[in-house]
Amino acid sequence: MAPIPFLSLLLLFSLTFPSSSSAFEQQQSPLLKYHHGPLLKGNITVNLVWYGKFSSTQRSIIVDFLNSLSKPKTTSSPSVSSWWRTTAKYRGGSSSVVVGKQTLDDKYSLGKALKTSQLKVLAFKYGYGDGKAVNVVLTSADVAVDGFCMSRCGTHGSVQVKKSRFPYAWVGNSVSQCPGYCAWPFHQPMYGPQTPPLVAPNGDVGVDGMVINLATVLAGTVVNPYNNGYFQGPAEAPLEAVSACTGIFGKGAFPGYPGKVLVGETTGASYNAVGVNGRKYLLPAMWDPQTSTCKTLL
Numbered sequence: 001m002a003p004i005p006f007l008s009l010l011l012l013f014s015l016t017f018p019s020s021s022s023a024f025e026q027q028q029s030p031l032l033k034y035h036h037g038p039l040l041k042g043n044i045t046v047n048l049v050w051y052g053k054f055s056s057t058q059r060s061i062i063v064d065f066l067n068s069l070s071k072p073k074t075t076s077s078p079s080v081s082s083w084w085r086t087t088a089k090y091r092g093g094s095s096s097v098v099v100g101k102q103t104l105d106d107k108y109s110l111g112k113a114l115k116t117s118q119l120k121v122l123a124f125k126y127g128y129g130d131g132k133a134v135n136v137v138l139t140s141a142d143v144a145v146d147g148f149c150m151s152r153c154g155t156h157g158s159v160q161v162k163k164s165r166f167p168y169a170w171v172g173n174s175v176s177q178c179p180g181y182c183a184w185p186f187h188q189p190m191y192g193p194q195t196p197p198l199v200a201p202n203g204d205v206g207v208d209g210m211v212i213n214l215a216t217v218l219a220g221t222v223v224n225p226y227n228n229g230y231f232q233g234p235a236e237a238p239l240e241a242v243s244a245c246t247g248i249f250g251k252g253a254f255p256g257y258p259g260k261v262l263v264g265e266t267t268g269a270s271y272n273a274v275g276v277n278g279r280k281y282l283l284p285a286m287w288d289p290q291t292s293t294c295k296t297l298l
Helices: 004-017 021-027 055-070 079-089 116-125 207-222
Strands: 042-051 095-103 133-139 155-160 163-170 284-290 292-293
Touching: 042 055, 042 116, 055 079, 055 095, 079 095, 079 207, 095 133, 095 163, 116 155, 116 163, 133 207, 155 207, 163 207, 207 284
Parallel strands: 042 095, 042 133, 133 163
Antiparallel strands: 155 163, 284 292
């Protein structure tokens, strides 16, 4: 398993390092070691399991984000696809992402309190794919998951079936459970510096927070799908491509401050990337293996 230690790491840095951008950025440039395992490369299909109640607007925000990952850059604006292209710098080359099958489970087939083992059941209940697919479970705001809001905002892992391994991921909507933990910086943090929150780019604190965490687990899935790819620290709780850069969204970031981002003139919403259908997103920094730094779009 590879959980997102999202705000917990941010708070750790706020307690142990000076609150200056230079010190923070220096400490946030770890060396992710390659452990000689396979990475997910080539054409990757992302299958979605919507567990619980999601509106069509909420689903479109996330689907547009996924469709933006492999869209060629056609404007001068920072793009979602340029963020994703950083994964191509890891050993093995680039990967393209397409949205595959979407399944709605709005009747809560396994209830509203899920264990990790049940996430795996949901991920593969509707098929395994061909080894180049990632099955992603997305849980709605009224679904509790083991460890959610206490130690993780999402996770990824894999299951072994005979001689094949199949990756999966999960991300939850935290808006009614812990927006200060899993939807920062669109909500004041649960602990630490109480800076004013940013305005969510799509007007949905929970789902815009889910995009940040989905970006985190997808990048981790690609560069460390089976716990023997790129990571730092113990394999059972690794820092990966994005989780190694927690709390950084733009230049000058330091604990409690996400860094310089763009702000919509009419909406006041904060973003650093543009995707399909004019969608705007706030995406976290990703570790660049060529420069050994946390790379931001701005």
